[in-house]
Amino acid sequence: MFDVLSDHSRRRILDLLRERPRLVGELVAELGMSQPTVSKHLRTLREAGLVQARPEAGRRRYELRAEPLAQLDAWLEPYRRLWSTGLDALEQHLDTMPDTGPDPQEQLP
């Protein structure tokens, strides 16, 4: 999942498909890359379940499938608490140890 998303061109494709489904030729024009290169990226995205092709009058319209991104969201989840509370790993650790000083913040779950 991270591997698939680490490529800038593939993220551009996802961003474009987020607006609306598109034909391969449309993506080629907007990305300014060769058609085979775009097709290979689409294959990678397809195998990751992030896009889906629908035949349409001899062409192929690609559409976004966002569900697999939930994995990324799941990975991010435990980190989200840290930055959203301004708490990093150091303070989190100190929270679990006998306190030697004042405790500025308190924490939930």
Add this chain to the structure above:
Amino acid sequence: MFDVLSDHSRRRILDLLRERPRLVGELVAELGMSQPTVSKHLRTLREAGLVQARPEAGRRRYELRAEPLAQLDAWLEPYRRLWSTGLDALEQHLDTMPDTGPDPQEQLP
């Protein structure tokens, strides 16, 4: 950001530092990689602002800095709506267009 996170070893390091800050030697032992390799990953993470080193009795204790991950979260945000509502780019598009009938299924070559 995506480039930094696309490496499995670096994600393992972040996961370990999420538990608690650690010395380089501790990470080396837990990752089973050579010390220079770990140091190189730490440098990459440091330059991305994801970790931070604190000198400690001649050693270096690395701690997590989760804030930059907010960028990832921001990128993810517009997609989160799609999968959380079960709405993908296709239906989103069709919502804005007059319906022409039932849609077929896809196929593979």
Add this chain to the structure above:
DNA sequence: TAGTTATATAAGCCAGTCGGTATGTTCAAA
């Protein structure tokens, strides 16, 4: 059926990167 268009796959090149070994560098203790 042949020709044309749209897309997919194949093969090859090149740049970037991961991991390793060897070598600096820094710091604390003696």
Add this chain to the structure above:
DNA sequence: TTTGAACATACCGACTGGCTTATATAACTA
């Protein structure tokens, strides 16, 4: 100041992955 431990950097070989050109496949059209 010297030694030794902990960590960083330099450099190298192997592999990966993206891009390009050339070619194959599929579907529409005449």
